[in-house]
Amino acid sequence: MGFRKHHPSGLKNGCLALSRVARRTASVVILSLGLAACNATTSITDLFGSQQDPAPVVANGAAGDPSRPPNQVLIPDPSPWPSDQPMADGSGYILPNTYNDDATINEKRVALLLPLSGSSADLGRAMRHAAELAMFDIARDDFVLMPIDTAGTYEGGRSAATEAINAGADLILGPLFAESVSGAGEVARQAGVPVLSFSNNQRIAEPGVWIGGLVPEDQISRAVGYTTTQGKTRFAALLPQSDYGRQLASGMEQIVARAGGTLSRVAFYQPGSEGLEQTIRDFANYDGRRAALRSRRAELQADGSAAARRALQRLEGLDTLGDPNFDALILPATGGELRQVSALLTYFDVDPTRIQFIGTFGWNDPGLFSEPALRGGIFAAPDPENWALFSERYNRTFGGQPPRIASLAYDSAALAAVLAGSDSGITQDAMMTATGFAGVDGIFRLDRDGRSQRGYVIMQIAPDGAKVISPAPMAFDQVF
Numbered sequence: 001m002g003f004r005k006h007h008p009s010g011l012k013n014g015c016l017a018l019s020r021v022a023r024r025t026a027s028v029v030i031l032s033l034g035l036a037a038c039n040a041t042t043s044i045t046d047l048f049g050s051q052q053d054p055a056p057v058v059a060n061g062a063a064g065d066p067s068r069p070p071n072q073v074l075i076p077d078p079s080p081w082p083s084d085q086p087m088a089d090g091s092g093y094i095l096p097n098t099y100n101d102d103a104t105i106n107e108k109r110v111a112l113l114l115p116l117s118g119s120s121a122d123l124g125r126a127m128r129h130a131a132e133l134a135m136f137d138i139a140r141d142d143f144v145l146m147p148i149d150t151a152g153t154y155e156g157g158r159s160a161a162t163e164a165i166n167a168g169a170d171l172i173l174g175p176l177f178a179e180s181v182s183g184a185g186e187v188a189r190q191a192g193v194p195v196l197s198f199s200n201n202q203r204i205a206e207p208g209v210w211i212g213g214l215v216p217e218d219q220i221s222r223a224v225g226y227t228t229t230q231g232k233t234r235f236a237a238l239l240p241q242s243d244y245g246r247q248l249a250s251g252m253e254q255i256v257a258r259a260g261g262t263l264s265r266v267a268f269y270q271p272g273s274e275g276l277e278q279t280i281r282d283f284a285n286y287d288g289r290r291a292a293l294r295s296r297r298a299e300l301q302a303d304g305s306a307a308a309r310r311a312l313q314r315l316e317g318l319d320t321l322g323d324p325n326f327d328a329l330i331l332p333a334t335g336g337e338l339r340q341v342s343a344l345l346t347y348f349d350v351d352p353t354r355i356q357f358i359g360t361f362g363w364n365d366p367g368l369f370s371e372p373a374l375r376g377g378i379f380a381a382p383d384p385e386n387w388a389l390f391s392e393r394y395n396r397t398f399g400g401q402p403p404r405i406a407s408l409a410y411d412s413a414a415l416a417a418v419l420a421g422s423d424s425g426i427t428q429d430a431m432m433t434a435t436g437f438a439g440v441d442g443i444f445r446l447d448r449d450g451r452s453q454r455g456y457v458i459m460q461i462a463p464d465g466a467k468v469i470s471p472a473p474m475a476f477d478q479v480f
Contacts, residue, residue: 106142107142107143107144107168108140108142108143108144108170108420108421108425108426109144109146109167109168109169109170110143110144110145110146110169110170110171110172110173110413110416110417110420110426111146111147111148111160111161111163111164111167111169111171111172111173111174112128112131112145112146112147112148112173112174112409112413113148113150113157113160113161113164113172113173113174113175113180113184114127114128114147114148114149114150114174114175114176114409115149115150115151115152115156115175115176115177115180116128116147116148116149116150116151117149117151118151118152119152120152120176120177123176123403123405124149124152124176126400126402126403126406127174127176127198127403127405127406127408127409128147128409129394129397129398129402129406130394130402130406130407130408130409130410130413131145131147131173131409131410131412131413132145132413133393133394133397133398133410133413134409134410134411134412134413134414134417135413135417137414138414138417138418138421139417139420139421140417140420140421142420143416143417143420143421145413146164146167146169148160148163148164150174150175150176150177150180150183150184152175152176152177152179152180153177153179153180153183154179154180154182154183155183156175156180156183157175157179157180157181157182157183157184157185158183158184158186158187159183160175160180160184161183161184161185161186161187161188161193161195162187164193165187165188165191165193169193170193170420170425170426171193171194171195171196171416171419171426172184172188172193172194172195172196173196173197173198173409173412173413173416174196174197174198174409174412175197175198175199176197176198176199176405177199178199178201178203178204181195181197181199181201181204181209182204184197185197185204185206185208185209188208188209189206189208189209192208194208194209194210194426194428194431195208195209195210196210196212196412196415196416196431196446197209197210197211197212197213198212198213198405198408198409198412199211199212199213200213200214200215200216201213201247202215202217202247202451203247205449205450205451206449206450207448207449207450208428208450209450210431210446210450210451210452211450211451211452212408212411212412212444212446212452213405213408214361214382214405214408214441214454215451215452215454216244216248216332216360216361217247217248217251217255218380218452218453218454218456219360219361219379219380219381219456220248220252220255220330220332220358220360220380221255221258221259221380222380222455222456222458223358223359223378223379223380223458224255224256224259224261224328224330224358225258225259226378226380226458226470227259227261227328227356227358227378228259228260228261230356232261232327232328232356233260233261233262233327233328234261234262234264234325234326234327234328235256235261235262235263235264235326235328235329235330236263236264236265236266236267236283236324236325236326236328236329236330237249237252237263237265237266237267237329237330237331238267238268238269238280238283238329238330238331238341238345239266239267239268239269239330239332240268240269240270240271240332240333240337241268241269241270241271242271244332245268245332246268248332249266249268252266252330261328264325264326265283265325265326267279267282267283269283269341271333271337272337276340276341276344277344280341280344280345280348281344281348283324284324284345284348284349284350285324285325286320286348286349289320289321289322289324289349290319290320290321292320292321292322293315293318293319293320293321296315296321297312297315300312300315319349320349323351323354323355324350324355326355327354327355327356328355328356328358329345329350329355329356329357329358330358331345331357331358331359331377332359332360332362333359334359334360334362334363334365335362335365335367335368338359338363338368338371338374339368339371339373342357342371342373342374343371343373345373346372346373352373352374352375352376352377353376356376356377356378357373357374357376357377357378358377358378358379359374359377359378359379360379360380361379361380361381361382361456362379363377363379363459363461363466364379364381364384364459364466366465368461369461369462369463369464369465369466370463371461374461375461375462375463376460376461376462377460377461378458378459378460378461378469379458379459379461379466380456380457380458380459381456381457381459382407382440382441382442382454382456382457382472383441383442383457383468383471383472384457384459384468386440386441386442387404387407387440387441390402390406390407390410390440394406407439407440407441408441410439410440411437411439411440411441411444414439415431415437415439418437419431431446432445432446432447432448433445434476435475435476436453436476441454442454442455442456442457442472443455443472443473443474443475443476445476453476455472455473455474455476456472457470457471457472458470
């Protein structure tokens with residue numbers, strides 16, 4: 001069945017006063033919870049309740065907490081983010097082919113393609129609920145949201161897209177997994193129906209099939225840009241030997257050059273391998289720097305002067321002489337892998353107090369905040385205050401914490417509802433407005449090549465949590 005707009009308990013509707021966020025983002029279309037249903041001045045803080053205390057920036061989820069960020073991967077297969085609390089309605093929705101009717105003339109039909117069965121069904125249902133929340137907040141009465149199951153597969157994506165197009169869909173939101181997006185995209189392109197997916201894998205982007213997920217390359221670009229403003233311009237990257245690592249490597253030089261830096265080296269390691277220690281030892285040029293220390297000590301001992309003796313004293317306790325040939329290190333690993341790699345880097349004298357460690361949104365993990373090697377490390381992320389407000393609203397409405405990527409479904413459904421109610425309607429040109437949109441995850445806009453751009457905050461790791469040290473840009477001329 002398709003969902004028409006109706007308001008369950010706990011959902012708000014209507015237009016509220018111009019907010020702090022809306023004033024800062026007058027050049028973009030505001031989508032965040034209740035926004036442009038009436039105008040472009042209502043923001044997430046309005047509908048979530050401005051009377052609340054500001055949401056804390058420090059993440060406080062425990063292991064397994066679905067509100068934590070996902071491990072930063074390319075979402076190549078199902079079930080990377082299992083939910084720990086199934087939704088109450090256990091079934092998922094599969095649409096019959098009953099939408100080829102006269103009602104399509106007056107209705108705005110948007111398909112929502114998600115894994116509503118199989119191992120990722122809980123995740124799919126949570127994202128469906130987030131999309132429903134946006135529809136209730138924003139959509140007009142002629143807006144119909146049609147959830148269709150992809151089962152998280154390529155064939156499921158093809159079948160779901162065919163069903164959506166036969167049902168008169170003007171736009172397809174989703175799928176989530178790259179395989180499903182590829183299948184759905186093949187069908188949708190032939191029919192001329194745009195697809196706004198939830199994937200973060202830029203390899204499957206193409207005109208008319210957008211990658212709407214939180215793309216790791218964009219996060220690195222934002223963090224690299226911030227780092228250059230702090231005077232560090234010599235970059236290196238240490239990447240896992242995987243599809244994820246190789247994809248990041250393919251664009252790394254361009255990312256660094258665009259920010260005004262230089263990329264001195266890119267190295268790969270095999271996670272968990274016996275050779276990991278040697279790989280990092282070589283990457284850090286530990287042996288060469290240790291040999292330089294021995295040579296310098298020998299020179300000073302041979303000199304024998306008072307100045308030489310003082311210089312020798314300053315070298316006491318050192319294992320190496322000098323830093324590696326970079327002053328910023330891109331390190332996109334997460335979780336236990338990141339703990340192991342960062343510990344080895346410091347063991348081989350890559351000093352995080354002198355070299356800026358740079359990560360991705362996956363670093364927003366309380367399990368990493370106490371790691372000495374990561375102290376002072378930075379990463380780009382969506383504004384945590386917006387997420388906290390959205391999460392609380394979702395919890396009040398549906399019960400249970402949403403998985404972190406549920407905001408993608410909210411923002412995409414909000415975008416669809418806003419365009420459906422506009423004079424232009426749902427068109428590819430309208431979706432690619434240059435000023436972009438503002439949602440739960442900040443500002444974003446869609447490019448003609450199928451990619452997306454987002455505005456992220458910069459967060460820094462400290463013993464008591466990760467704190468915002470640079471706010472998100474509020475317009476795209478400010479995005480690195």
